[in-house]
Amino acid sequence: NAGVTQTPKFQVLKTGQSMTLQCAQDMNHNSMYWYRQDPGMGLRLIYYSASEGTTDKGEVPNGYNVSRLNKREFSLRLESAAPSQTSVYFCASRDRAYEQYFGPGTRLTVT
């Protein structure tokens, strides 16, 4: 039981490049989330998916897109990376008791 997995662990992009962050969970959870973590800002919700086939914007969705590919997988795409998107990105899934399970994170640097 791997829990929530994320790839890659680290990534460096140049401004304007695109990339997709992958997330998968093996706990059969319906809800999944993408957050970014910045110093002094806590965690901010980018997008979430309450169930397979649905996605909704969170607090800071601009510059990002998501895909809920199936119940297990929820990907985050940066179409044209900007230095302001340098951050640590966490994926999470939630069980019926409202506990969220987090992945290990992706550390992204945009130069």
Added chain:
Amino acid sequence: GNSVTQMEGPVTLSEEAFLTINCTYTATGYPSLFWYVQYPGEGLQLLLKATKADDKGSNKGFEATYRKETTSFHLEKGSVQVSDSAVYFCALERPTGANSKLTFGKGITLSVRP
């Protein structure tokens, strides 16, 4: 809207000291309250939770009591260890179903020295 306010950090303590980390919240209705912990280089993991007023959550020697009258959920531990060094996040969620979301505080870094 919902919000969580944590005391400013960082906090540095000696091993075996008493720990209190303050957390207050603003929310409508009856939220569930959580403390999450993030060890260096890792994702967040749930430390404890409370789902209704006067509930006490506890885990690994940490405790927090849901106080509706003061809208608080302060985290305490009687004797900290070096291994408790981490970032601690207070959070709330109104359990409104599939679309409910966590609201996090900004987090506080705890360093425990031997």
